[in-house]
Amino acid sequence: MSILGQDSFLGQGSLFDLGDDIEVGPLAGRIRREQLSRGAWIDLLPGWLTGADSLFEDLVDGVPWHAEERQMYDRVVEVPRLLCFYGEQDPLPHPVLTHARDLLSAHYAEELGEPFRTAGLCLYRDGKDSVAWHGDTIGRGKSSDTMVAIVSLGSPRSLMLRPRGGGPAIKQNLGHGDLIVMGGSCQRTWEHAIPKTSKAVGPRISVQFRPRGVR
Numbered sequence: 001m002s003i004l005g006q007d008s009f010l011g012q013g014s015l016f017d018l019g020d021d022i023e024v025g026p027l028a029g030r031i032r033r034e035q036l037s038r039g040a041w042i043d044l045l046p047g048w049l050t051g052a053d054s055l056f057e058d059l060v061d062g063v064p065w066h067a068e069e070r071q072m073y074d075r076v077v078e079v080p081r082l083l084c085f086y087g088e089q090d091p092l093p094h095p096v097l098t099h100a101r102d103l104l105s106a107h108y109a110e111e112l113g114e115p116f117r118t119a120g121l122c123l124y125r126d127g128k129d130s131v132a133w134h135g136d137t138i139g140r141g142k143s144s145d146t147m148v149a150i151v152s153l154g155s156p157r158s159l160m161l162r163p164r165g166g167g168p169a170i171k172q173n174l175g176h177g178d179l180i181v182m183g184g185s186c187q188r189t190w191e192h193a194i195p196k197t198s199k200a201v202g203p204r205i206s207v208q209f210r211p212r213g214v215r
Protein backbone atom coordinates (compact mmCIF):
# COMPACT_ATOMS: atom_id res chain seq x y z
CA MET A 1 0.00 0.00 0.00
CA SER A 2 1.58 3.30 -0.99
CA ILE A 3 1.47 6.48 1.08
CA LEU A 4 -1.10 7.72 -1.44
CA GLY A 5 -3.50 4.99 -0.40
CA GLN A 6 -3.35 2.95 -3.60
CA ASP A 7 -1.78 -0.47 -4.07
CA SER A 8 0.18 0.63 -7.06
CA PHE A 9 0.08 4.25 -8.00
CA LEU A 10 0.95 3.66 -11.67
CA GLY A 11 -0.38 0.11 -11.69
CA GLN A 12 -2.37 0.56 -14.86
CA GLY A 13 0.74 1.54 -16.82
CA SER A 14 2.33 4.83 -17.63
CA LEU A 15 0.32 7.88 -16.73
CA PHE A 16 2.94 10.36 -17.75
CA ASP A 17 5.45 9.30 -20.36
CA LEU A 18 6.43 6.24 -22.34
CA GLY A 19 10.22 6.15 -22.05
CA ASP A 20 11.89 3.32 -20.14
CA ASP A 21 15.26 4.84 -19.33
CA ILE A 22 15.35 7.46 -16.62
CA GLU A 23 17.60 10.18 -17.96
CA VAL A 24 18.49 13.81 -17.69
CA GLY A 25 19.97 15.38 -20.80
CA PRO A 26 22.41 18.22 -21.38
CA LEU A 27 21.42 21.74 -20.34
CA ALA A 28 23.65 23.87 -22.57
CA GLY A 29 21.86 25.20 -25.63
CA ARG A 30 18.48 23.87 -24.46
CA ILE A 31 17.61 25.73 -21.28
CA ARG A 32 15.99 29.12 -21.89
CA ARG A 33 16.19 32.19 -19.66
CA GLU A 34 13.33 34.57 -18.95
CA GLN A 35 14.24 37.83 -17.25
CA LEU A 36 11.81 38.97 -14.57
CA SER A 37 12.37 42.34 -12.88
CA ARG A 38 14.84 43.66 -10.28
CA GLY A 39 17.56 41.21 -11.25
CA ALA A 40 15.44 38.08 -10.96
CA TRP A 41 15.21 35.44 -13.68
CA ILE A 42 13.97 31.94 -14.35
CA ASP A 43 15.53 29.30 -16.58
CA LEU A 44 13.18 26.72 -18.08
CA LEU A 45 13.71 23.34 -19.68
CA PRO A 46 10.48 21.37 -20.20
CA GLY A 47 10.88 17.59 -20.21
CA TRP A 48 14.45 17.60 -18.91
CA LEU A 49 14.03 14.34 -17.01
CA THR A 50 12.60 11.61 -19.22
CA GLY A 51 11.29 8.12 -18.47
CA ALA A 52 10.40 9.17 -14.99
CA ASP A 53 7.30 7.08 -14.27
CA SER A 54 9.21 4.45 -12.31
CA LEU A 55 11.24 7.18 -10.60
CA PHE A 56 8.01 8.78 -9.47
CA GLU A 57 6.75 5.50 -8.05
CA ASP A 58 10.11 4.75 -6.39
CA LEU A 59 10.10 8.15 -4.70
CA VAL A 60 6.47 7.88 -3.55
CA ASP A 61 7.23 4.51 -1.95
CA GLY A 62 10.88 4.89 -0.97
CA VAL A 63 11.24 8.39 0.48
CA PRO A 64 10.55 8.69 4.24
CA TRP A 65 7.89 11.37 3.78
CA HIS A 66 6.65 13.18 6.84
CA ALA A 67 4.13 15.86 7.62
CA GLU A 68 5.24 19.08 9.29
CA GLU A 69 3.29 21.38 11.54
CA ARG A 70 3.37 25.11 11.96
CA GLN A 71 1.88 27.63 14.31
CA MET A 72 -0.99 29.62 12.83
CA TYR A 73 -2.22 32.25 15.27
CA ASP A 74 -3.26 30.22 18.34
CA ARG A 75 -3.42 26.86 16.55
CA VAL A 76 -0.91 24.30 15.30
CA VAL A 77 -1.83 23.22 11.77
CA GLU A 78 -0.41 20.58 9.48
CA VAL A 79 1.50 21.91 6.48
CA PRO A 80 -0.50 20.77 3.42
CA ARG A 81 2.13 18.60 1.72
CA LEU A 82 4.57 15.89 2.74
CA LEU A 83 8.29 16.62 2.95
CA CYS A 84 11.73 15.08 3.15
CA PHE A 85 14.99 17.03 3.29
CA TYR A 86 18.33 15.59 2.14
CA GLY A 87 21.26 17.47 3.63
CA GLU A 88 24.75 17.77 2.16
CA GLN A 89 25.91 14.41 3.46
CA ASP A 90 22.73 12.46 2.81
CA PRO A 91 22.65 10.07 -0.15
CA LEU A 92 19.81 11.03 -2.48
CA PRO A 93 17.00 8.50 -2.88
CA HIS A 94 17.74 7.77 -6.56
CA PRO A 95 20.99 7.94 -8.60
CA VAL A 96 19.34 10.04 -11.31
CA LEU A 97 18.80 12.80 -8.75
CA THR A 98 22.52 12.78 -7.92
CA HIS A 99 23.27 12.97 -11.64
CA ALA A 100 20.75 15.82 -12.09
CA ARG A 101 22.31 17.77 -9.18
CA ASP A 102 25.81 17.27 -10.61
CA LEU A 103 24.76 18.40 -14.10
CA LEU A 104 23.15 21.50 -12.62
CA SER A 105 26.25 22.24 -10.54
CA ALA A 106 28.48 21.91 -13.61
CA HIS A 107 26.23 24.02 -15.84
CA TYR A 108 25.88 26.88 -13.33
CA ALA A 109 29.38 26.62 -11.78
CA GLU A 110 30.64 29.95 -13.03
CA GLU A 111 27.46 31.93 -12.52
CA LEU A 112 26.55 30.47 -9.11
CA GLY A 113 30.10 30.11 -7.80
CA GLU A 114 29.28 27.06 -5.67
CA PRO A 115 27.58 23.69 -6.24
CA PHE A 116 24.03 22.68 -5.45
CA ARG A 117 24.33 20.66 -2.25
CA THR A 118 20.95 19.87 -0.69
CA ALA A 119 17.69 18.46 -1.98
CA GLY A 120 14.26 19.22 -0.56
CA LEU A 121 11.55 16.84 -1.73
CA CYS A 122 7.85 17.68 -1.44
CA LEU A 123 4.89 15.44 -2.21
CA TYR A 124 1.65 17.18 -3.14
CA ARG A 125 -0.91 14.39 -2.73
CA ASP A 126 -3.69 16.19 -4.62
CA GLY A 127 -5.00 19.67 -5.43
CA LYS A 128 -5.59 20.45 -1.76
CA ASP A 129 -1.86 20.32 -1.07
CA SER A 130 -0.02 23.57 -1.69
CA VAL A 131 2.66 25.98 -0.54
CA ALA A 132 1.91 29.61 0.23
CA TRP A 133 3.73 32.66 -1.16
CA HIS A 134 7.30 32.80 0.07
CA GLY A 135 10.93 33.28 -0.97
CA ASP A 136 13.76 31.00 0.14
CA THR A 137 15.31 33.67 2.30
CA ILE A 138 17.18 31.58 4.84
CA GLY A 139 20.92 31.83 4.18
CA ARG A 140 22.43 33.47 1.13
CA GLY A 141 19.02 33.98 -0.54
CA LYS A 142 18.21 36.72 2.01
CA SER A 143 20.98 39.11 1.04
CA SER A 144 22.58 38.04 -2.24
CA ASP A 145 21.83 36.34 -5.51
CA THR A 146 21.50 32.58 -5.50
CA MET A 147 19.71 29.79 -7.36
CA VAL A 148 17.08 27.19 -6.56
CA ALA A 149 16.58 24.48 -9.19
CA ILE A 150 13.32 22.51 -9.20
CA VAL A 151 12.54 19.29 -11.06
CA SER A 152 8.82 18.57 -11.18
CA LEU A 153 7.49 15.00 -11.40
CA GLY A 154 3.98 13.66 -11.75
CA SER A 155 0.83 15.69 -12.25
CA PRO A 156 1.25 19.17 -13.67
CA ARG A 157 0.82 22.04 -11.20
CA SER A 158 1.18 25.80 -11.54
CA LEU A 159 4.12 27.55 -9.95
CA MET A 160 3.13 31.18 -9.45
CA LEU A 161 5.70 33.97 -9.17
CA ARG A 162 5.08 37.60 -8.18
CA PRO A 163 7.26 40.57 -7.30
CA ARG A 164 7.61 41.03 -3.54
CA GLY A 165 5.56 44.02 -2.47
CA GLY A 166 3.10 43.90 -5.36
CA GLY A 167 2.77 43.53 -9.10
CA PRO A 168 1.21 41.09 -11.50
CA ALA A 169 1.87 37.40 -10.92
CA ILE A 170 3.09 35.07 -13.63
CA LYS A 171 2.08 31.44 -13.94
CA GLN A 172 4.52 28.73 -14.90
CA ASN A 173 2.98 25.34 -15.56
CA LEU A 174 5.31 22.57 -14.41
CA GLY A 175 4.78 19.12 -15.91
CA HIS A 176 6.41 15.70 -15.54
CA GLY A 177 10.19 16.02 -15.88
CA ASP A 178 10.23 19.81 -16.28
CA LEU A 179 13.09 21.89 -14.87
CA ILE A 180 12.83 25.45 -13.59
CA VAL A 181 15.74 27.35 -12.05
CA MET A 182 14.95 30.51 -10.09
CA GLY A 183 18.01 32.71 -10.10
CA GLY A 184 19.50 36.15 -9.59
CA SER A 185 17.57 38.05 -6.93
CA CYS A 186 14.48 35.85 -7.33
CA GLN A 187 14.40 34.60 -3.72
CA ARG A 188 14.51 38.08 -2.17
CA THR A 189 12.78 40.32 -4.73
CA TRP A 190 10.10 37.85 -5.87
CA GLU A 191 7.94 35.27 -4.15
CA HIS A 192 6.64 31.95 -5.41
CA ALA A 193 3.78 29.61 -4.50
CA ILE A 194 2.02 26.42 -5.55
CA PRO A 195 -1.65 27.31 -5.04
CA LYS A 196 -4.37 24.82 -4.23
CA THR A 197 -6.53 23.83 -7.16
CA SER A 198 -10.10 22.52 -7.35
CA LYS A 199 -9.18 20.65 -10.54
CA ALA A 200 -8.91 16.86 -10.21
CA VAL A 201 -5.11 16.64 -10.18
CA GLY A 202 -3.05 13.63 -9.17
CA PRO A 203 0.05 13.66 -7.01
CA ARG A 204 3.17 15.69 -7.79
CA ILE A 205 6.72 15.52 -6.43
CA SER A 206 8.95 18.58 -6.44
CA VAL A 207 12.70 18.11 -6.07
CA GLN A 208 14.47 21.35 -5.13
CA PHE A 209 18.25 21.57 -5.34
CA ARG A 210 19.83 24.40 -3.35
CA PRO A 211 23.36 25.59 -2.52
CA ARG A 212 24.69 25.39 1.05
CA GLY A 213 22.58 27.19 3.63
CA VAL A 214 19.79 28.31 1.31
CA ARG A 215 16.29 27.27 2.49
Ligand SMILES: O=C(O)CCC(=O)C(=O)O
Nearest residue numbers: 122131136150192194206
Ligand atom coordinates in the same frame (compact mmCIF):
# COMPACT_ATOMS: atom_id res chain seq x y z
O1 LIG B 1 6.68 22.69 -5.24
C1 LIG B 1 7.51 23.42 -5.74
O2 LIG B 1 8.01 23.18 -6.84
C2 LIG B 1 7.96 24.65 -4.99
C3 LIG B 1 8.40 24.31 -3.60
C4 LIG B 1 8.88 25.48 -2.83
O3 LIG B 1 8.79 26.59 -3.23
C5 LIG B 1 9.50 25.26 -1.53
O4 LIG B 1 9.40 24.16 -0.97
O5 LIG B 1 10.13 26.21 -1.00
